[in-house]
Structure formats: C-alpha cells, structure tokens
Amino acid sequence: MRVALSHLARRGLSRSLSARSTAAAAAGTILPASSSSSAVGGGRKRGYASHAQLPEEHKMVYEMCRKFADEELAPNAGEWDKEHAFPKGAVDTLAELGMMGINVSTDRGGSELDALSYAIAMEEISRGCASVGVIMSAHNSLYLYPLDAFGSDALKDEYVNPYTGHERGEDGRLKIGCFGLSEPGNGSDAGAASTTATEDGDGWIINGTKAWITNAHEASAAIVFATTDKSLKHKGISAFVVPMDAPGFSLGAKEDKLGIRASSTSNLIMDNVRIPKSNLIGEPGQGFKISMQTLDGGRIGVAGQALGIASASIDCAVRYALERNAFGKPIAELQTVQNKISAMTLARDAARLLTWRAARMKDDGLRYTREAAMAKLAASEAATMCAHQAIQILGGMGYVSDMPAERHYRDARITEIYEGTSEIQHLVIAGDVLKEYRQSY
Numbered sequence: 001m002r003v004a005l006s007h008l009a010r011r012g013l014s015r016s017l018s019a020r021s022t023a024a025a026a027a028g029t030i031l032p033a034s035s036s037s038s039a040v041g042g043g044r045k046r047g048y049a050s051h052a053q054l055p056e057e058h059k060m061v062y063e064m065c066r067k068f069a070d071e072e073l074a075p076n077a078g079e080w081d082k083e084h085a086f087p088k089g090a091v092d093t094l095a096e097l098g099m100m101g102i103n104v105s106t107d108r109g110g111s112e113l114d115a116l117s118y119a120i121a122m123e124e125i126s127r128g129c130a131s132v133g134v135i136m137s138a139h140n141s142l143y144l145y146p147l148d149a150f151g152s153d154a155l156k157d158e159y160v161n162p163y164t165g166h167e168r169g170e171d172g173r174l175k176i177g178c179f180g181l182s183e184p185g186n187g188s189d190a191g192a193a194s195t196t197a198t199e200d201g202d203g204w205i206i207n208g209t210k211a212w213i214t215n216a217h218e219a220s221a222a223i224v225f226a227t228t229d230k231s232l233k234h235k236g237i238s239a240f241v242v243p244m245d246a247p248g249f250s251l252g253a254k255e256d257k258l259g260i261r262a263s264s265t266s267n268l269i270m271d272n273v274r275i276p277k278s279n280l281i282g283e284p285g286q287g288f289k290i291s292m293q294t295l296d297g298g299r300i301g302v303a304g305q306a307l308g309i310a311s312a313s314i315d316c317a318v319r320y321a322l323e324r325n326a327f328g329k330p331i332a333e334l335q336t337v338q339n340k341i342s343a344m345t346l347a348r349d350a351a352r353l354l355t356w357r358a359a360r361m362k363d364d365g366l367r368y369t370r371e372a373a374m375a376k377l378a379a380s381e382a383a384t385m386c387a388h389q390a391i392q393i394l395g396g397m398g399y400v401s402d403m404p405a406e407r408h409y410r411d412a413r414i415t416e417i418y419e420g421t422s423e424i425q426h427l428v429i430a431g432d433v434l435k436e437y438r439q440s441y
Helices: 005-009 013-026 056-083 088-096 115-128 130-150 153-159 230-236 287-323 335-363 369-399 405-416 422-440
Strands: 177-180 196-200 203-214 221-227 237-243 249-251 265-276
Touching: 056 088, 056 115, 056 130, 056 405, 088 130, 115 130, 115 287, 115 335, 130 153, 130 177, 130 203, 130 221, 130 237, 130 287, 130 405, 177 203, 203 221, 203 237, 221 265, 221 287, 230 237, 237 265, 237 287, 287 335, 287 369, 287 405, 335 369, 369 405, 369 422
Parallel strands: 177 221
Antiparallel strands: 196 203, 196 221, 203 265, 221 237, 249 265
C-alpha cells in the first residue's frame, strides 16, 4: 500500500504515459474535437469502456488509489466531516503516493502522469472521501496547472517544485496551493474582477477579496486574478501567484458548509499586498484566457470527484439492499429497488465514459472545452441523483449519520456549483455546438 506512485513513476510508469501523449502531439497539428479516435503506433487507439480494459499503468493507478481509499479514507471520512477537520495525514499520504503533483513533470518533482490517470485517481480518492478529493483537485488542477502551463521557469522553481509533495513550510505543513478567481460580487461572471493589480516600480500592488477559496487555510500560495487595465474589460485581467504570508494578506473565517466539510473554504483578503513583477503568470491581460483554460482541465477533476461520490453512494445502497430484509426477502430482490440501482449505475457509468473521453482528448492535444463541460455536468448530476436514491433505498437509515449516505448527499451538491454551475456548463456546451453549426454554413 505504501509503494509511492512517484517511486513507480521513476521506474517507467510516468515515462510510458507521457511518451504516448508526446507521440500524439508530435504526430501532427491539433485535431478538431470530432477526431477524438487518434492513432498511436500507426493503429487506431483503443477505446476504454471499463477499468478492466485499461492499460497496465492506468490499472496500477486505479488499484493503488482504490486500496488507499478503502483502507485509509473511507473509515475516517465520517469523523473528518463531523469535526470539520483537515485530513492532514491523508494529504501527506497522497503526497507520498505522488498524487499532489500528478501531472507535473518528474524534473520538477511530479509524477508526470496523464489526464486519464488523474481522472481515475480523482474518482477513487473521492469515493473514499470527497473532501480529500477536492483538496487534491484544487491543488493539482487549479494551482499547479496554470503555473506549470504559463509560468516562467523562475516561477516554477519557486512555486511548483516545492509544491509537488516534497517540501514543507516552517510550520511543518505540506506546501499546497489555492486558486482565487471568484469574488463576493461576480459569481459566474469570471470577467468582472474587481480585485486590482497596480504597477508600482519593480512590483505589483494587489487589492481586493476573493471568495469561496478551497484550501485557503492550509495553502502557502494562491493564484490570483486581478484587473490590470479596466478599460479592456476581460482582456485587462492578469494572473499572479501570491505568497500568502505577504504583508497585507489575510483570510476570512472558515465557511460552515453543507458538505466537503473536511476541506477549508474562506475569503482571501488582500490589502495593498506587494509582490515582485516576476510573479505575473504569462503576459499582462492573459488572465482570463488562463482562467478559462484552467477551468477546462479542472472540470475533469470535478467530474472525477463527482463520479467518486456516485460510486460511494451506489456501494452504500447496494450493500444495504443485499443485507436488509423486508417482506421475507432482501430488499435487493424488490423490483422498485432494482430499478433505482439500475438507474444509478447507468448514470454513473455514462458520466464516467464522458469523463474519460474528455481526459483522453486533453492527453491527445485536442480541444476539449465542450467535452469537459459535458463530463462535469453529467457526473455532478449523476452524483446528486445517486446520493438521493441511496437515501431512498436506505429509508430512515439514510437520513442519519450512522450511515454515510447522508454525507454523500451533502457532498454531492457542491459538484453542481463550483468550477462552473450546471447552468454555465449548459451555456458552454450549447455555445460550442452553435459555433460549430454556424461555421458549417
């Protein structure tokens, strides 16, 4: 169980996976989304419809994360939720397993695994504990990705290498990051940033508040989006990395949330926070593009989290139905209960296929905005439905904290809200479809 994925990566796992992505990228230009069945080694790439069909390296990720979830996460998830306690030990183990830098290159201390591995890992980790899943997702998708994709080498040296699970701060805590896009007044309108960054000599002065920030109270650095030129609207937004021990940087109170209660969520408050000029990520005015591209990949992570919650709900409901007797037989033999189990499994499996499709398109260098939105929408709605039906199958036992069904129900709800609400996903999907049809005329 304690075989670290980073150790396995250095023995060939990461090289095998990354070589496939490199080969696909080197084969030609970016393909349209409709060409998702690309070739590897001259033949058509095989589609994966189940865990049994996965290549050995992906099965290794699946089995390792599943074992960790069963042995260490699921038995403790209820207590962490009840106590609103950050699962420090579990996050430390994630780092040992290579999960806190899963997509970062081995040269920078990461595991250099692909997006499909990430989706698989997210589902299994979240099946064990959705709070641990969101901690892992926010760190990998939202903090490390924009730095790794758009940051300078100097920024990566300072804010990526120490954040892949190998270094700790002065307080002994693992270094993790957070992502500051949402604000108290902008909600889904990511282009309406009221936080400002003003040039001042050899630095930037940042003022503003970011809201609903996952990992806020455990993070050492934050990705912050701020307006640098108001006249340009969304094209005047820039991205920065801000150390959270900078003078003028403070945190709001921890939010008392419905679900994912073992992860902290609060405001980031910046009052004349000064950072070096070099802490700009990418180019001035590139922030909106960076945020949208980051959220595309992040939605694969949230879809994986939602799949984990759906799977945990199915596990809970089916096991209970097999053990609970009514009318002289297990309730699993009642047609109404079977119909619910069928609908739950159908929704989960369909969403998983959409998620794996989006992940593989990302790995192949294809445009995947629509597919990521579809995966996130389908998986989050499947999570909510499965959790709801699990409570129905358990009846009164589903409504009390003695069983995990009520926690799954509370955890599922947020997956339809963060990293783009379900309504926003519909807009993304429809907008892309309409654009495709208009271009065909």
